[in-house]
Amino acid sequence: MSERTTPDVAVTGIGLVTPGGVGREASWDAVLRGEGTAATDPALEGLDVTMSCRIPDFDGTEHLGRRARKLDRFVQLTLVAAAEAIADAELDADTWDGARVGVVIGCGMGGAPTWEEQHSVLLERGHSRVSPHLIPRMIPNMAAGHVAMAFSAHGPNLATATACASGATAIGTALDMLRLGRCDIVIAGGTEAGITPLSVAGFANMTALSNRVDDPARASRPFDVDRDGFVIAEAAGVLILERAADASARGVRRYARLAGYGASADGHHVTAPDPQGQGGEAAVRAALADADLSPADVDHVNAHGTSTPLNDVSEARMIRRVMPHGPAVTSTKGVTGHALGGAGAIEAAFSALAIHRGVIPPTANLDSQDPEVEVDVVAKAPRDAAVEVAISDSFGFGGQNAVLALTQA
Structure with missing residues (x-):
C-alpha cells in the first residue's frame, strides 16, 4: 500500500430517524x-399503491417545539438526526468554532408535501392565499440551512441533489472538504420526506413501486426472485465527520474511518441502471482507490439493493x-x-455501525434468492463478522452513482 498523503477522517457521531424508529439505536435494532x-x-388512499415506510409516531413539534410548524417534514427529520449526531460526538454547538463547521445535506425532492399542499390552496382559494413560507419551506437546501442556523455552523453550507445517491454524495463531498482543510468538522448526511399522493402516483406509473399492497411488510424484498419494485420511505441520517487526529485529541469514540469516495455517471438511461453495472463499478473502484484499498480487501457491501428487478441484478453482477x-x-x-435522497446517508450509518459492532444486518424478506444474484446475501438473521472494510453503494435516477468506503477506525 502506498503512503497516504491526506488526513484520515473519522465518523464520530451518528444520528438517525428512519422507519425503524426515532434515534440511532431504534433504527439499528430494527x-x-x-x-x-x-x-x-x-x-395514499385511492391510489394504485397504498403503502409506504413512514417513521412511526414522529411528531416534529414534540422534538422541535413550535418552530416545527414552519418547517417541511424533511427539515424536521434532519434537525432531529443532526441533534442526535452532535450529542453522540460529544460536541457542543455553544462552544465550538462555528466558522470551522460545515454542513452538507443531500436531498432529492425537497418539500414535496408543502408543494402539493400549497398547489391545492392556489387552485381552491386563489393566489393571494398561497403561503409566503412556500419557497423557504420547499427548496432542498433548507435542510442544510436550518442545521446551520440551529447549531451555529457558519462554514461552507450546501445541498447535494443526485437523486437516490444524494446522501452518499453529501458525505463524499464532506470528506473532500475535510481533506482540503476547508472545515474542521462537517455535519453531513441526507434526508427525504416525499411520501405524497403525487410523488407516489408518479413512481407507480413508471412501474418502480411494488404492487404487493395486500402484504406491505413483505413488499420490499431485495434480491428475492419475487421482488417487484421498491417501497417509498422517509428518513434522515446525519454523520459527524472530523479528522481522525482531532477526534483522538478530544478522546472520543470513532465508529469508523471514512476512507474513500467514488462517483460516476452511467450515461445510459433516465431511470434504468446500466445492465452490467459499469457506472457502479467505476464508482466502487474509484472509492477503493481513494481509500488505498483493493477489491479483495472488502468484507461487506451495504448494497443499493432497491428491490426492483433491474437494479438488483445489475448491482449483483457488478459486485461479483x-x-x-x-x-x-x-x-x-x-x-x-427506499428513502430516496436520505437512503445513502442512513446506509452509510449502518455500514459504520456494522464495522464498529461486528455484526451485519440481514436482508429482510429474502425467501428465495434470484438465481441471477450470484453473491453472498446475508438473510434471515444478523451475521457476526469482523468487518474491517465496508462499502456502501448508492445509485440514482439519471445514472448518478456514489460509493463510500469505510474501514475500522
Whole structure:
C-alpha cells in the first residue's frame, strides 16, 4: 500500500430517524431484526399503491417545539438526526468554532408535501392565499440551512441533489472538504420526506413501486426472485465527520474511518441502471482507490439493493465481477424501504455501525434468492463478522452513482 498523503477522517457521531424508529439505536435494532416496516398508508388512499415506510409516531413539534410548524417534514427529520449526531460526538454547538463547521445535506425532492399542499390552496382559494413560507419551506437546501442556523455552523453550507445517491454524495463531498482543510468538522448526511399522493402516483406509473399492497411488510424484498419494485420511505441520517487526529485529541469514540469516495455517471438511461453495472463499478473502484484499498480487501457491501428487478441484478453482477472473493452483502432497504435522497446517508450509518459492532444486518424478506444474484446475501438473521472494510453503494435516477468506503477506525 502506498503512503497516504491526506488526513484520515473519522465518523464520530451518528444520528438517525428512519422507519425503524426515532434515534440511532431504534433504527439499528430494527434492521437487525430484519422485519419490513412498510404498512398501508391512509394518506395514499385511492391510489394504485397504498403503502409506504413512514417513521412511526414522529411528531416534529414534540422534538422541535413550535418552530416545527414552519418547517417541511424533511427539515424536521434532519434537525432531529443532526441533534442526535452532535450529542453522540460529544460536541457542543455553544462552544465550538462555528466558522470551522460545515454542513452538507443531500436531498432529492425537497418539500414535496408543502408543494402539493400549497398547489391545492392556489387552485381552491386563489393566489393571494398561497403561503409566503412556500419557497423557504420547499427548496432542498433548507435542510442544510436550518442545521446551520440551529447549531451555529457558519462554514461552507450546501445541498447535494443526485437523486437516490444524494446522501452518499453529501458525505463524499464532506470528506473532500475535510481533506482540503476547508472545515474542521462537517455535519453531513441526507434526508427525504416525499411520501405524497403525487410523488407516489408518479413512481407507480413508471412501474418502480411494488404492487404487493395486500402484504406491505413483505413488499420490499431485495434480491428475492419475487421482488417487484421498491417501497417509498422517509428518513434522515446525519454523520459527524472530523479528522481522525482531532477526534483522538478530544478522546472520543470513532465508529469508523471514512476512507474513500467514488462517483460516476452511467450515461445510459433516465431511470434504468446500466445492465452490467459499469457506472457502479467505476464508482466502487474509484472509492477503493481513494481509500488505498483493493477489491479483495472488502468484507461487506451495504448494497443499493432497491428491490426492483433491474437494479438488483445489475448491482449483483457488478459486485461479483469486481469482488469475486464474495464479501457479505446486505440491503437494509428490505427493512426501511427506499428513502430516496436520505437512503445513502442512513446506509452509510449502518455500514459504520456494522464495522464498529461486528455484526451485519440481514436482508429482510429474502425467501428465495434470484438465481441471477450470484453473491453472498446475508438473510434471515444478523451475521457476526469482523468487518474491517465496508462499502456502501448508492445509485440514482439519471445514472448518478456514489460509493463510500469505510474501514475500522
